[in-house]
Structures are given as structure tokens and as C-alpha cells.
Amino acid sequence: MDLTNKRIAVYVTGGIAVYKVANLVRGLIKAGAEVQVAMTQAATEFVTPLTFATLTRKPVLTDLFNQDQPDHVAHIHLADWSNLAVIAPATANLIGKLANGIADDFVSTALLATIAPKLIVPAMNEHMWFNPATQRNLTQLKADGYTVMEPDNGFLAEGYTGVGRFPETTAIMAEVVQQFGPQRLSGQNVVVTAGGTQEPIDPVRYIGNRSSGKMGYAVAQAAVTMGAKVILISTRPELPVPAGLHKIIYVETAAQLQGTVSSVFEGADVVVMAAAVADFKPDQYVTHKIKKKPHPTDMQLTLNQTPDILAMLGQQKTHQFLIGFAAETEDLLQNAQTKLTAKKVDLLVANDVSQADRGFGADQNAVTLLRPTAAPETLALADKSVIATQILERVANLLA
Ligand SMILES: Cc1cc2nc3c(=O)[nH]c(=O)nc-3n(C[C@H](O)[C@H](O)[C@H](O)COP(=O)(O)O)c2cc1C
Incomplete structure (x- = not known):
């Protein structure tokens, strides 16, 4: 798997699967990609930005109004810099916001501003997943050109088995590679x-x-x-x-x-x-x-x-x-x-x-x-x- 010269923005939102994204970020970097992480406030409740900052060796972007770098507007810079946006895990909340064009924090605003292909990796409680509002929002996002990965069926953090698990890192990596175009063994x-x-x-x-x-x-x-x-x-x-x-x-x-x-x-x-x-x-x-x-x-x-x-x-x-x-x-x-x-x-x-x-x-x-x-x-x-x-x-x- 080769992701050399690929610039990937990873948008982390507030679900229990946040800890698994550290592994995904490592995998992307190992495959040669340059990765910049942005987190919602809720995501930082699960894992601190320090983890992702250490893995990527870059400060994690969380605050829309941070003026640390006055020479550019951070969310627009990230939106334009990336050639793929990966939203992982994607909460029901963020899916709802994206489907409706809401931009009220760093993550949702940068995502509204980016023209890069967008890969959504949802993870949530099974009932949240099957809620008609979530399904309606996902249909809208697919119609808007987002790629949506199906969550896995398996043991959930709630202690029972159901649909909504964050997919395996290897499956997400394979999907990321697909986003970058034709594959050399397709049809074989x-x-x-x-x-x-x-x-x-x-x-x-x-x-x-x-x-x-x-x-x-x-x-x-x-x-x-x-x-x-x-x-x-x-x-x-x-x-x-x-x-x-x-x-x-x-x-x-x-x-x-x-x-x-x-x-x-x-x-x-x-x-x-x-x-x-x-x-x-x-x-x-x-x-x-x-x-x-x-x-x-x-x-x-x-x-x-x-x-x-x-x-x-x-x-x-x-x-x-x-x-x-x-x-x-x-x-x-x-x-x-x-x-x-x-x-x-x-x-x-x-x-x-x-x-x-x-x-x-x-x-x-x-x-x-x-x-x-x-x-x-x-x-x-x-x-x-x-x-x-x-x-x-x-x-x-x-x-x-
Ligand atoms: C312990 C805990 C676990 C949660 N896990 C999830 C989850 O897996 N998926 C999800 O969509 N929301 C989950 N939530 C709810 C979100 O954190 C909540 O909707 C939050 O507003 C999402 O904010 P964000 O989309 O800006 O990150 C969880 C909340 C708590 C307290």
C-alpha cells in the first residue's frame, strides 16, 4: 500500500471509537501519507489531541477562532491542502450537520469548505444508526458525493452485539487507497x-x-x-x-x-x-x-x-x-x-x-x-x- 505524497485530513468526531483512529492515523503515515488531524470538542473528551499531535508531529486543529497562525485561516488552509478528507469516527451528530450544511465548529466548517473527496466512517449505537433521521442524512450525503463506509456488525461498547462498530483499520485503509484512483489489479x-x-x-x-x-x-x-x-x-x-x-x-x-x-x-x-x-x-x-x-x-x-x-x-x-x-x-x-x-x-x-x-x-x-x-x-x-x-x-x- 503506497500513499506517498498523499495529503490526508483526518476529522475526528466524538464517538467511543476515537481511540481506534490513532491506529488508522499510524497506518496512513506508515503507508507514506502526510496526515493532519482536526477534532471536534466532543472528540477531545475521549482522547486528548496530544495523542494525534505526537503521531502526526503536527498540532491538532480544534478551535475555529484560534489565531495562532495569522498568515492563514486554518480551516480554509486545511480544506485546500488536503486531497482526501477522512471523517473517522463520524458521529450521528456530524453526519446530520454535514447533510444540512451546518458549519458551527472547526471540523464541520472545514468540511463544508473542502472540495477534496470525502470518506465517512460512521460508528455509533445500533439504534442511532437505524434511526430514520440518520439514514435520511446518510442518503443525502451519498447523493452529495460522499463515500460512506458501512459500519461493522459486532460487539458494541454498549455491551451487546449489533450494527454500528467502527470498521477494521485494514478495511478503512483499503477504502482510502481506492479513493486515489484506478487500481493495478482491478479485474484480476x-x-x-x-x-x-x-x-x-x-x-x-x-x-x-x-x-x-x-x-x-x-x-x-x-x-x-x-x-x-x-x-x-x-x-x-x-x-x-x-x-x-x-x-x-x-x-x-x-x-x-x-x-x-x-x-x-x-x-x-x-x-x-x-x-x-x-x-x-x-x-x-x-x-x-x-x-x-x-x-x-x-x-x-x-x-x-x-x-x-x-x-x-x-x-x-x-x-x-x-x-x-x-x-x-x-x-x-x-x-x-x-x-x-x-x-x-x-x-x-x-x-x-x-x-x-x-x-x-x-x-x-x-x-x-x-x-x-x-x-x-x-x-x-x-x-x-x-x-x-x-x-x-x-x-x-x-x-x-
Ligand atoms: C460515552 C459516550 C459515547 C458516545 N459514542 C458515540 C458514538 O459512538 N457515536 C455517535 O454518533 N455518538 C456518540 N456519542 C454522542 C456524541 O458524543 C454526541 O452526539 C456529541 O454531541 C457529538 O459531537 P461531535 O459530532 O461534534 O463530535 C457518545 C457520547 C458519550 C457520552
Whole structure:
């Protein structure tokens, strides 16, 4: 996700979700945006301006009549400076004011004065949300050209479940990116596999690997952000589901992964095999828990090779762009090059999983990209979300 050179005004109004906006502001800054925060008086009751001033390294604007900078009128300056206005959380009150052109504080006045695209992220009690006045005001704002995000359904601050929750930061970030124009993978069907497979020995034991699924999830999220229709096939139901997915399918074993990826392969344009598929599985599944034997009896477990899913897809592909991952602990490039050729993949992402700060389980990765007809390209150590975007940028270039 790249928001370099984007100037975003974040207008914070007085709802309980204000504390979540600190995370959003961090995310926008991390993605390269320049952010200026303005708050309503009510918003400052929930979180002090100091939090946002520290994150943005700029004073937070709250007072319409503050004369600190006599060379310009602050609300008009912010209105003209920003190329996107994000109102988060947007209270029912502010939604009502905007729908009726009321400008009686810094936030509402700057918003009336800005011609930048406006993204509204409402959050409120379910009954406030469904109140006919709120719904009428939202209809008006949509007609006026505002983009309104739907609040999530979930556990509310009131202690019960309902509609009105502030959406996840990743979903808002994806919406922000969309506001800045055409996306490079729009119209592409992308299938991503993520996590390590588990091959059961008996009802309580399995053979697994250390793949956390984080890289695959980052690729899925980046593909959504770039406009793709994404199916994620995952072995990790405990991870938060990336926002904006077309579908998520959970699997456990290599055989299930093979069946699922085969069923969606035909309709895919890009297939990213980030899952770490077990190479071996127990010859037999024992339907009851295997009992310990008296010491010192050893136990033998016979393993069979699992099908090579990547090679199978390489054989079957017609129009699909196939991306494989090679996790190696030695002779990284040599092994990856062999895999690239043998399995007929279009792009191989090779990563060294012998180092603790990258690869399996870590939040960061450093990889080398191998292509059949180009020199290897190294992507320096960075967050997996950054690496994911860099990989998909290359894919978008090759598809274009
Ligand atoms: C504890 C508390 C939580 C509130 N949470 C919300 C909320 O989530 N959404 C909302 O629309 N209003 C909420 N309100 C009501 C607003 O704060 C109130 O309508 C206020 O006038 C909004 O002012 P503003 O729109 O200028 O920020 C809450 C009020 C209190 C006291």
C-alpha cells in the first residue's frame, strides 16, 4: 500500500471509537501519507489531541477562532491542502450537520469548505444508526458525493452485539487507497494459499511446519488493496480475515489444499502459492489416540510423499500467472532456481528461513524474486505487507 505524497485530513468526531483512529492515523503515515488531524470538542473528551499531535508531529486543529497562525485561516488552509478528507469516527451528530450544511465548529466548517473527496466512517449505537433521521442524512450525503463506509456488525461498547462498530483499520485503509484512483489489479481473479498444512497422525497429533500464514495473508490483503477479487485458502482460522476478500476457504491437509486450489484454478488469473505444503504425511491415519508403549520401546512412523501441488499447477496452467514460494535453509538461490524451472512457475519468491528476523513467523521478510527470463531481484528486509505489495507490483507490470 503506497500513499506517498498523499495529503490526508483526518476529522475526528466524538464517538467511543476515537481511540481506534490513532491506529488508522499510524497506518496512513506508515503507508507514506502526510496526515493532519482536526477534532471536534466532543472528540477531545475521549482522547486528548496530544495523542494525534505526537503521531502526526503536527498540532491538532480544534478551535475555529484560534489565531495562532495569522498568515492563514486554518480551516480554509486545511480544506485546500488536503486531497482526501477522512471523517473517522463520524458521529450521528456530524453526519446530520454535514447533510444540512451546518458549519458551527472547526471540523464541520472545514468540511463544508473542502472540495477534496470525502470518506465517512460512521460508528455509533445500533439504534442511532437505524434511526430514520440518520439514514435520511446518510442518503443525502451519498447523493452529495460522499463515500460512506458501512459500519461493522459486532460487539458494541454498549455491551451487546449489533450494527454500528467502527470498521477494521485494514478495511478503512483499503477504502482510502481506492479513493486515489484506478487500481493495478482491478479485474484480476487472484487465489492465494497461506499457512502450513497439518497431516494428522491420530485424532490429537499431526505433522506440521512453522509457516505462520502471515506472508500469504499480507499478499491477500495487498491484492485486495490493488483492486483484485481475492480467494484466500488458509490453514489458519485464528488469524484475522483480511478485509475485502471475495472468499476465504479453510483447509488442513495437503490433500484438502490440493482439492480446493484445483477447484478454483480454472477461474484464476493469478495464483500465489504461499502456503507451506507438507512434503510428507503419515502412511496411515490411526482413528484413536496412539498409546505410549513401555520404555524403552521406540515407535516407527512411515511417511509418504504428498502430491506436489505447485508442480501440478505448473503442468495444468493455461493462462494463469503462477507464483511459488521457496523456503530454504541452505543454497537458497540454487534450490530456488531448480524449483522455478522444474515446476514451470512464472515467478518464484525465495526466502531464507534460517534467520529469526525474517521468514516463518516473523513480521518481516527479505526475499529474492526469480523469473524464467530475467535476472534475480532482491527485495530488502521490510514488513511482509510491503514485500507483498512489491511482489504484486511486479506481477501487475508483467500482466500489463
Ligand atoms: C460515552 C459516550 C459515547 C458516545 N459514542 C458515540 C458514538 O459512538 N457515536 C455517535 O454518533 N455518538 C456518540 N456519542 C454522542 C456524541 O458524543 C454526541 O452526539 C456529541 O454531541 C457529538 O459531537 P461531535 O459530532 O461534534 O463530535 C457518545 C457520547 C458519550 C457520552
